[in-house]
Amino acid sequence: xxxxxxxxxxxxxxxxxxxRSADPEGLLQPIPMDRIFIGxxxxxxxxxxxxxxxxxxxxxxxxxxxxxxxxxxxxxxxxYGLLSGRYMVKRLVLSGGGHDIRxxxxxxxxxxxxMGIADCVIGIGGGTITDLCKHAVYSSGKRVPLFIVQTVLxxxxxxxxxxxxxxxxxxxxxxxxxxxxxxxxxxxxxxAPFERTxxxxxxxxxxxxxxxxxxxxxxxxxxxxxxxxxxxxLAKQNYELLVNAGKxxxxxxKTFETLxxxxxxxxxxxxxxxxxxxxxxxxxxxxxxxxxxxxxxxSEIALHGAQxxxxxxxxxxxxxxxxDTFEPSNIDVxxxxxxxxxxxxxxxxxxxxxxxxxxxxxxxxNDYKKKLVTWRDNKDNFIRFLSAWPLFRKKVRTMVQxxxxxxxxxxxxxxxxxxxxxxxxxxxxxxxxxNCHLFRNRFTLADMLFYTGWWNDDFINRITGRxxxxxxxx
Numbered sequence: 001x002x003x004x005x006x007x008x009x010x011x012x013x014x015x016x017x018x019x020r021s022a023d024p025e026g027l028l029q030p031i032p033m034d035r036i037f038i039g040x041x042x043x044x045x046x047x048x049x050x051x052x053x054x055x056x057x058x059x060x061x062x063x064x065x066x067x068x069x070x071x072x073x074x075x076x077x078x079x080y081g082l083l084s085g086r087y088m089v090k091r092l093v094l095s096g097g098g099h100d101i102r103x104x105x106x107x108x109x110x111x112x113x114x115m116g117i118a119d120c121v122i123g124i125g126g127g128t129i130t131d132l133c134k135h136a137v138y139s140s141g142k143r144v145p146l147f148i149v150q151t152v153l154x155x156x157x158x159x160x161x162x163x164x165x166x167x168x169x170x171x172x173x174x175x176x177x178x179x180x181x182x183x184x185x186x187x188x189x190x191x192a193p194f195e196r197t198x199x200x201x202x203x204x205x206x207x208x209x210x211x212x213x214x215x216x217x218x219x220x221x222x223x224x225x226x227x228x229x230x231x232x233x234l235a236k237q238n239y240e241l242l243v244n245a246g247k248x249x250x251x252x253x254k255t256f257e258t259l260x261x262x263x264x265x266x267x268x269x270x271x272x273x274x275x276x277x278x279x280x281x282x283x284x285x286x287x288x289x290x291x292x293x294x295x296x297x298x299s300e301i302a303l304h305g306a307q308x309x310x311x312x313x314x315x316x317x318x319x320x321x322x323x324d325t326f327e328p329s330n331i332d333v334x335x336x337x338x339x340x341x342x343x344x345x346x347x348x349x350x351x352x353x354x355x356x357x358x359x360x361x362x363x364x365x366n367d368y369k370k371k372l373v374t375w376r377d378n379k380d381n382f383i384r385f386l387s388a389w390p391l392f393r394k395k396v397r398t399m400v401q402x403x404x405x406x407x408x409x410x411x412x413x414x415x416x417x418x419x420x421x422x423x424x425x426x427x428x429x430x431x432x433x434x435n436c437h438l439f440r441n442r443f444t445l446a447d448m449l450f451y452t453g454w455w456n457d458d459f460i461n462r463i464t465g466r467x468x469x470x471x472x473x474x
Contacts, residue, residue, distance in 0.1 A: 005236040046183035056119030111136035127155040131163035145180040152192040153200035159267030202309025213281030213444040221381035222443035230269035230278035245413035283311035285436035302422035316403035328386035417472035
């Protein structure tokens with residue numbers, strides 16, 4: 001039987017069997033996808049596969065207005081041609097009105113209103129189109145099949161059961177649905193703009209920080225859902241991708257296929273966990289705040305995965321310092337539990353500038369205060385964690401990578417390692433880093449460092465200074 005560390009997402013039956021074997025207690029969520037196609041002609045494969053499980057003949061095809069080519073072929077027109085020969089196809093073209101399309105309720109509603117008598121939905125595009133299609137089909141209440149044609153290796157959002165949506169100007173991860181089937185045409189994604197491919201590579205840097213955050217949260221008692229399998233299906237193949245990072249610039253077919261597989265596995269890791277924690281920790285909190293800042297200024301949002309890559313280097317440095325220098329005997333436990341009034345003031349001060357009405361701050365506080373209550377309820381677990389620190393440190397050392405190594409791999413791939421390379425100014429970046437722990441009800445390393453008195457201006461300067469010595473960070 002295929003081991004989890006060698007999992008192939010294109011062989012879903014073997015992957016599902018391996019997961020069942022690794023999860024005798026049934027703690028993981030099942031993968032409700034029927035097929036994943038990764039290959040040179042996957043577009044043709046998914047169009048043929050649709051007929052085997054589609055209950056009727058009415059198809060809603062959702063895409064944006066940007067032409068996408070595979071060789072000389074317009075991919076969207078090719079898919080429309082393949083489908084219209086067999087089905088009644090309705091096309092919905094989403095437009096951002098001069099900006100990139102936003103994954104928000106309004107765009108989701110537009111898809112829902114267009115579904116009508118659709119027997120299935122097929123989404124063609126990147127992460128935003130995919131998130132919107134997953135959200136729309138789920139929210140419509142119509143359990144019709146959803147087929148996704150992934151046109152770029154930009155993020156890991158294509159193979160999970162959640163959507164990152166804007167709510168009151170705040171990024172929120174909402175439970176939605178898995179695609180029924182996913183197609184990744186390697187000939188197509190190799191032609192995508194290279195900065196989008198590097199974005200996908202950057203998104204995977206969170207593999208070396210987020211699972212450690214998740215494990216920390218579990219040990220403190222702040223998260224009850226931790227399981228080692230989501231990390232196991234990623235670690236080995238992701239490490240191989242790091243080692244071969246320089247081959248991405250050479251358009252190496254095998255390396256592109258590895259990137260496609262690992263990104264797909266990363267999405268599946270979140271799906272089987274039932275949450276995004278296996279691939280989203282401190283680094284993603286920083287990025288969500290950067291996106292919120294851009295939204296508030298009505299400015300262009302930098303590529304998600306590119307931001308995640310740079311933020312992961314900072315989170316990796318924070319983990320390295322924490323594991324090297326944290327000393328539990330120096331901790332005054334009672335001082336680690338701040339008053340609600342003090343934290344509410346801190347949250348509102350952090351997010352006051354995002355909108356005049358304070359809706360973003362309200363949204364952040366409504367989530368953060370839940371974390372604060374749970375943190376207080378786990379005081380005894382925190383004390384036990386301090387006493388078991390050597391064992392925890394030994395375990396996490398096997399899960400993270402040295403920040404200098406990660407940075408070197410990103411540089412060999414050609415990926416940006418500084419926020420300024422994405423048009424993000426130093427003040428905004430520092431604001432996002434400093435306040436990332438105030439954003440949502442998810443316990444990460446940033447929370448641990450804040451509650452124990454580390455996450456302050458001096459510490460932020462320390463991690464950004466070390467990043468600067470690596471040609472990374474701000």
